[in-house]
Amino acid sequence: MSKLPIDVPKEKLQQIRIDMFRKVQREKRAKKRIVSVAIASLFCLSLLFSIRVSPTIASHIAKIPGFEALVLAVGRDKGIKDIVDSDYYEEINVKQSKNGLSLTLQGVIGDNTGLVLYYDADATFDMSKLHLEKVQLFQGDEEIKGGGSFTNKQSSQTPFSSSVNYSFSEPFAYTSKNFKVVFHFYEKDKGNIEITIPFSLQNEIAKEKIITANRTVDVNGQKFTITQIRRSPLRTAIDIELDKANTMQILEFEDIAVETENGERREGIKYGLSLGGDIRDGKFTLKLQSNYFHDSDSLKILIGAVHAVPKGEDFIEVDFGTKEVLTKPDYLDWDIFVTQQGVAVAAKKWDDRTRHSFLNNAVKADGSKLKYTSGSFSDDEQYLYATENFENYDGKAKIYLNYYFNPIGKNIELNIPMQ
Incomplete structure (x- = not known):
């Protein structure tokens, strides 16, 4: 097609x-x-x-x-x-x-x-x-x-x-x-x-419960370590560090969830900020629905898929002045169009997902950050559409991928003792 x-x-x-x-x-x-x-x-x-x-x-x-x-x-x-x-x-x-x-x-x-x-x-x-x-x-x-x-x-x-x-x-x-x-x-x-x-406020503020994990996972040669799990009433936070020797840039941990011994499952936050920090910095936090008020001896971490692309091939280059896409990775099969102050994408659907942000982290030609301002999203039966908008700028920019469907590992399970 x-x-x-x-x-x-x-x-x-x-x-x-x-x-x-x-x-x-x-x-x-x-x-x-x-x-x-x-x-x-x-x-x-x-x-x-x-x-x-x-x-x-x-x-x-x-x-x-x-x-x-x-x-x-x-x-x-x-x-x-x-x-x-x-x-x-x-x-x-x-x-x-x-x-x-x-x-x-x-x-x-x-x-x-x-x-x-x-x-x-x-x-x-x-x-x-x-x-x-x-x-x-x-x-x-x-x-x-x-x-x-x-x-x-x-x-x-x-x-x-x-x-x-x-x-x-x-x-x-x-x-x-x-x-x-x-x-x-x-x-x-x-x-x-x-x-x-x-x-x-009248109530006592609940104290965070911290579990030291230090579990390293190898997914087809790409390693990451779950350093700790922090639980509070509003969210469960999983702190992760990426191995600096990785040859691929990990972009996303998809369908991540935690599950207690009795089968109580908590998934990622779907309506709000689910990522703390910048995954490209190598240290970041994934935020899930909280299970603060449920105690058990162990916690199972479930990861549906880990998506990654080769390092050095994880960005596109555009010129906002001429509204051109200058370079993009050979594997990137999206239709990309430079708008007045943004980048529009049409990507073939890979599942029943109805929207996704693809490109929201950019730097100008001089290396300074290009501020992301907004995104608009829609879909039809075959494609996902996204327009990522940035601050006014008429020069060249490098825009990094924050998602591409390329699972290097699926259905990962980790049992973490709670004590």
Whole structure:
């Protein structure tokens, strides 16, 4: 079957990222809310427990302000479900309003790896053109650097429920339990709307559980070492080091999961940052759903596949000025097209995956980093489409592959003692 032509349909290449959270919001949200936020908060935890019993009940609860974002998180992440079951989720229920926009900070989950803030919004005006531009989080008077991830635009005109996720590369020190979050919204008619919500944590912060592993794995001559496993309520982190003598650049550990003795399985984080650090630096962290509240004598690490390509043949070169692909590896069978300020890819599907980021790490001709700004993804029956966008730049750049389907090893299992 012949490849797609270079002029991949523009609407496919430019389609914005649509994640599961927004999809469920659009399909499930009722036009009218029949239960007030105040009533919802009174029954929050008791109703959440019914999610485990009845998905139907969960879908109805998700339509109540203040529940939707948390219910969605519980449904897609077993670690969040454990947090709710173990009473580690902390209800805040603080409301602030400005210029016709009302925000309620419903609750928080915090540990030394991150903070997740769940909130809902309502307004006296049509919110379909409301954008969340920025979120600032302060501990005491000091701003927490790094920024949180969030959905910046909702597709509905009705009240919505969402979350802000802060992921820390280094263990976070709770020197104070007094915080404030500042939401920066923009609406065409209202202009800038800034809402500040102070809150305090009451719960003790759970301590990280660290397991020293030091297990080296050889996959067709390419070695990596699992140095340690760190478990917190929000995620399980697997620290990995690549052997410097490897002749291939490992790009991805696919379908990685951990499994306890009783068969309790936790997979990679699908809706959020799943990789800590840069795999090309040789030291990085894979983040999985947490099994913090489950104890066992051993832990099994499962790796579906390890993908790698030859070192020195793991990048393409483009010229953003002439919009040309200058060089690419001989094995790379993608259609690649240089856009105004990005690179568009059409790659043949290899499984039922519906989207993938292929090229998001770039350097300019002078060796300085070319900043990645955004990505858009779509697919059809035969191809995956991705457009990776970078900061304004009209020169030559080297863009490294962060994924290519080339498994050098499959179905790897490692048993790690927990003590």
